[in-house]
Amino acid sequence: MTYKVKLEAFEGPLDLLLHLINRLEIDIYDIPMAELTSQYIEHLHAMRVLELDELSEYLVLAATLIEIKSKMLLPVHEGEALDDSSEFQMEDDPRDELVARLIEYKRYKEAANSLKESADDRAVHFTKIPGDLSAYGEIAETESDEKMNVFDLIGAFQKMLERKKLRAPLSAKIMKSEVSVSEKMDNIMTLLERRGGRCEFDTLFEEGDVEDLVVTFLSLLELMKRLDITVLQEDNFDKMIIKARVEGHYGNH
């Protein structure tokens, strides 16, 4: 029989254990060790087909579960009280440590969820790039010898990436004057004319965003197809040269 395992990504053995406790509606303060252990191990069997790095961590917890289970099966040594204080020493429940770990882990798991919510709330507010103060005058220098923090660099970089995501559509995407392939073909021919009929392939690709570059490339292909230009490369890895067709020369036919 293949048992059904809910396909969920577990963040580790404790996470899997919490999941089982929830699903089996177990009272965490009175865990039926036999049931939980067998369920846990069943899951491990299902997961064993995966070669997970974390498998060892799951196995460690399995060992712990089995150990607790066996401890609970041992008879309690009742007659061993040697002094009066013993009645205050409640019998240590072998499950205590595990329960404490689970509860602690669960607290942070919940904190993680609330952080996520908080981040989602924050993400609906956008801000702007700082204004260029140098337009107003010289910025005062507060020279200091203090050490700088390399993690500030990372923060600055991440902030910039985020800002770029916003700027891309605002500045480039919609505002850009789109050059069509036919316009670009004209531009290239004019340029070639001005340069005495030839130029380096690379010079055509020096500026523009990806889209411009694609348009330029398509234009070149079209011009080549029409035999308006030829592209030469003298030697392997040499610079490619674009030559305008000389009137009257139609290839080598």
Added chain:
Amino acid sequence: MEIIDERIIGMLESFLFIAGDDGLTLKHIATLLQTDDESAAVIAEQLRLNYEGRADSGITLRLYGGSYRLVTKGEFADDILRMLENPTRNSITQASLEVLAIIAYKQPVTRVEIDDLRGVKSDGPIQTLVAKGFIMEKGRLESSGRPILYGTTELFLDKFGLESIEMLPPLIENDEESFGDTDLFMTKFQEAFEITDEGGKND
């Protein structure tokens, strides 16, 4: 209530506008407005109230990580996101979030402590969080191996909408009730009945 000069509110707005993403601390605002921290806070609050009260305002004022920043109002988020080609919202994995939560609450904290708490290795998430600028090294523990102590950054406070690390919501203490919905339901049920009972006695 003291009436705040309208001009000084406008002045603050112009400062905040220029500061943009960098934001301004209360101290900095006080210096710029040539006043004390307390008055600066009052003026900032008035500016915020102005924004919130006006439907024709697209921006508002927020305090994140100790810096006041002008930000767009949440109600326009969808309109703004519509312009983005591929709006990638916080793509942070559950594992990274767990590690981040542990660091946020227990900082400064070592990797081993985090591993122990989660029951799994946390190297990957820690590396991700450093690269995202949410956590940083806050020194080393003076013990064998001198392990790195991790703490959160200002960017973390900013991106998670927190005024300061003290403003993190408290961890759930004893969450006997939160285990299983049935328990929660029973507790609430009992509470409800206790109230009714007491009400009865008072008659």
Added chain:
Amino acid sequence: MEIIDERIIGMLESFLFIAGDDGLTLKHIATLLQTDDESAAVIAEQLRLNYEGRADSGITLRLYGGSYRLVTKGEFADDILRMLENPTRNSITQASLEVLAIIAYKQPVTRVEIDDLRGVKSDGPIQTLVAKGFIMEKGRLESSGRPILYGTTELFLDKFGLESIEMLPPLIENDEESFGDTDLFMTKFQEAFEITDEGGKND
């Protein structure tokens, strides 16, 4: 006169706010507000009138070179000079920090590459960083114009407490986490179960 929806004025403000110094053309505004050029112009004019009519507003709307952009009001120009005298933390501005981060991680790198990455001109910050001795010329790119290649200096390593440039913490440039153990886990998990399922049917 036609009454303009207050919300659309707010929406325009939020768009203009994000656009910053680049501003937005009328055409662009019309697209964003999903209306025609004429209405867009009316809405923009109303926003401008709102700003001009309010003493507690520090910003206003200007049309320069075909682009609408938010600017601080002229009357606060003298006050803004105080921001020059009281620059934000560290003595290094966010802009310089960004440029420094790009150079540190991507060196050797040309000014054009830096501009592209940031989406704004970076001449100012580059000059500042050269003057501070954090970056320097590391040769020229062998292409037309032979642009300068920038890299970080020894002083940079020293100030940031790095033994070598390799000691910079790793960076993630896209939002995807490269440590996607969970995804891999899920894929493998599902694969494994599909196989099991098929096995079952054959029985």
